[in-house]
Amino acid sequence: MPDDARLPTHASLIGHPVPRIDARAKVIGEVRYAFDEPVANPAHAFLVTSTIARGRITGFHLDEAQAVPGILDILTFRNVGGQVEELPPPGGQGGKTTQSLQSDRIWHAGQIVAVVVAESPEAAREAAEKVRVDYAEEKPSASFDSPGAETIVLADLEGSGGSPHEDPKVGDAEGALAGAAVKVDARYSTPPQHHNPMELYTTTCEWRDGKLTVYEGTQFAHGMKVSLAKQIGVDPADVRSVSRFIGGAFGSRGAITHRTAWIAVAARRLNRPVRLEPTRQQGFTIVTFRAETRHHVRLGASKDGRLQALLHEGWEATSRPSTYNVSGTATTARLYACPNVATKVSVTRLDRQTPGFMRAPPETPYLFPLESAMDELAYALGMDPVALRRINDTQTEPIKGLPYTSRHLVECFEAASKAFDWGRRDPRPGSMRDGDWLVGLGCAAAAYPANIGAASTRLILTPGPRARIQMAAEDIGTGAYTAIALTAADRLGLPIEQVSVEGGDSSLPAAGLAAGSNHAASTCNVVAKACEMARQRLAQAAGAAKDGPLAGQNPSELRLVGGALVGPGGRREPLDKALARLGGPLEIYAENVPEGVPADGVQKTYQGQMASARGSEMKDQIRYSFGAQFVEVGVHSLTGEVRVRRATGAFAAGQIINPTTAKSQLMGGMIWGISAALHEATEIDERAARYYNNDLAEYLVPVNADIPEIEVILVPEEDHRINELGIKGIGELGTTGMNAAVANAVFHAAGVRIRDLPIRIEKLLDAPLLRA
């Protein structure tokens, strides 16, 4: 903000709703996703995946496959094993991960055991289906209670190869719980879930003169480039990752997975581009997923509702070699004012693929138990659930006493409860009816850390005037490119139509990982910085010029407004003229290393590493976005069917760049939460450790008819401490409280507390209210 009232200002574009800059290209089918990129004379790959979950491959029968006309190559561990480096673990977490095609070892069902390449997709598939594999099968451990499952307490891991783990705790939680007037002690669980973005997990690799281009949807172009180069043993300078548009990701495209290196190898062996289009079913095992979790939550409160003790123990599933975990206690331990907190997280090793991030890791599985327990506590106290959140609100997190840079959780509850008409709720379960439907209203808090990463960008200003922003940002459907364009338009004083964004390409300046709700903060801040550098260059030249309307002006008082450089008193020079003074197009390269990120953060980002500051891990402050979510459900009194009838969410997440896409993001996130509560669960065959609902008909996700009107309220919030633009991020926030809000509404409707997601009819059939 200009501190001098004489300085020219303009109506800020930031915070002003605009349509997506790529919407037109998307509605006419012009946008190129990875598999739409044209490559000359490609061969086609099809995967063969393991039918067993644990054991060894003892033999391949390839004769029939090799007799298929058009067959070109079959990759197995016998001919390519050891030719690439081991797959790194997702996000560098959890030590080792499972491998494919490296040896005879089978780590999980659906592991890639062969890659069949042929002239046509039909021939590749026919040949792949004719590959027969012999196995020496061992009994797998499918889930938490299976024989052979190994449970490891993360805190015990130190020095044994895992990253150091710290369980947040303060005070004497057990003692305080014992002395508390009102207690809740309950166990909860969440099921395995799969991202299932609409775009399949395709990969296309093309070698040209020793250089590889990989077309694969990724959330991190430089991560893909460098990880792949390392795996296949080439110089990262010789690998380019292109993913201009991505058909959804939700975490599934955050880190490199098994398939990519083998398609690069297949293309190198054939000296010809190779395209892989895995099936939807294969997508359930060739990438990561959200592991199932279990929780034990104990709350103790005084009679006025103040929390005295909060104990949260979590268990997460992982693969046999990994200790991957999301450990959401970092958030649940600090959400409320509570002097005595104890947490603990364990992982259980199973014969399954390694899990990874999935939209709102870890808050989606960890806030469900806490926010359900808070509702249980409200009932135990005879207190309104909103009042309980208010009385336990805090501006300081309880573990280390760090201040929240801004926290408007109570304001969110006020805005949402008012819009939702929470006041008409009769708290007695089963008290509200609509014909045959039992109506229930529930609420929960949403929270997600405000993260930010290092990023770089190139700004090119050309006559027109036009601005081009180049950076390896990724738009996974968030509206990232539009937010970037909006920021540049705002700071350059140009209409957004005169700004273009080139992203999704590792040959552009590195811009980090589009995940963990950091991308808007990371990218928009560096773009604003580049624009300010451009303004300075233009202003200095205009001020130092011998002629022109701004000659002799103080450069610091010149602003870019309405396509011109404007000085005090309204003297202005069109941007094209100011540009011409610099002798042609102006090219600016900018880097931004936010507070809390190592000084070499941008360099690390170019090297494909995550260089970010997590809002939950700052030294002297804590940065979170908050929200309040309210849901009305109907539970059919005769059938037990659960329908969400309406939902309202209010969110305070710092500066919103584009309310149009922000509301869509939050709305989509809320529907993800409804989905987690009522629909989604990957079912496991306990004997075979295999998923058996591995397609979009059997793995339930909401369809249009499942979703009612969703109301999204943006609660204004200014936070100048977090970053220059005050952006907190919203990609995950909308999901985090919804599953508890739905479960709490179901309790209010039917009087049954469902602690194991998803909430399905069979879990409600015994509810006494259903027969009433």
Added chain:
Amino acid sequence: MTGSPSTVIAAPPSDPRAQVPIQLTVNGQTHRLSVDPRASLLDTLHGRLGLTGTKKGCDHGQCGACTVHLGGRRALACLTFAVAVREPVTTIEGLAGPEGRLHAMQQAFIDQDALQCGFCTPGQIMSAVACVHEGHAETEADIREFMSGNLCRCAAYPHIVKAIAQARPRMRRA
């Protein structure tokens, strides 16, 4: 029932994989090409004709991303063999008018921000246009029901409903 067959079944080709010559009319343009008899209309549009707007989300009729119009009716291109297509095909690339004038439904999807990643969007729009023509877009409840064959994992559903409600009267006027 009589013993005599009412239809003559042609002898199967000696090589079941032999390419079959076909003629496809897509967006008003006629293409002559030879295809694998197993090739879907979806793979043929996308991989052979370079019409990449039609998307594959599941390849077996569960997600709707590949929805096109066959003879003006919506059809799933993944469940349609290319060799079986007799009617003219319209894809998302053929929906806009001359000089790129957007169809009312395309404009409505932009106006209502009825898309996020955009991958399901071509199928959503093709279904949405058909939904209006079928008379299945008279109420919001109808729209929700008759658009439920098109999954959107980003979950733009409420905005898709609004977009169809916006486009419906404009399509009638057109």
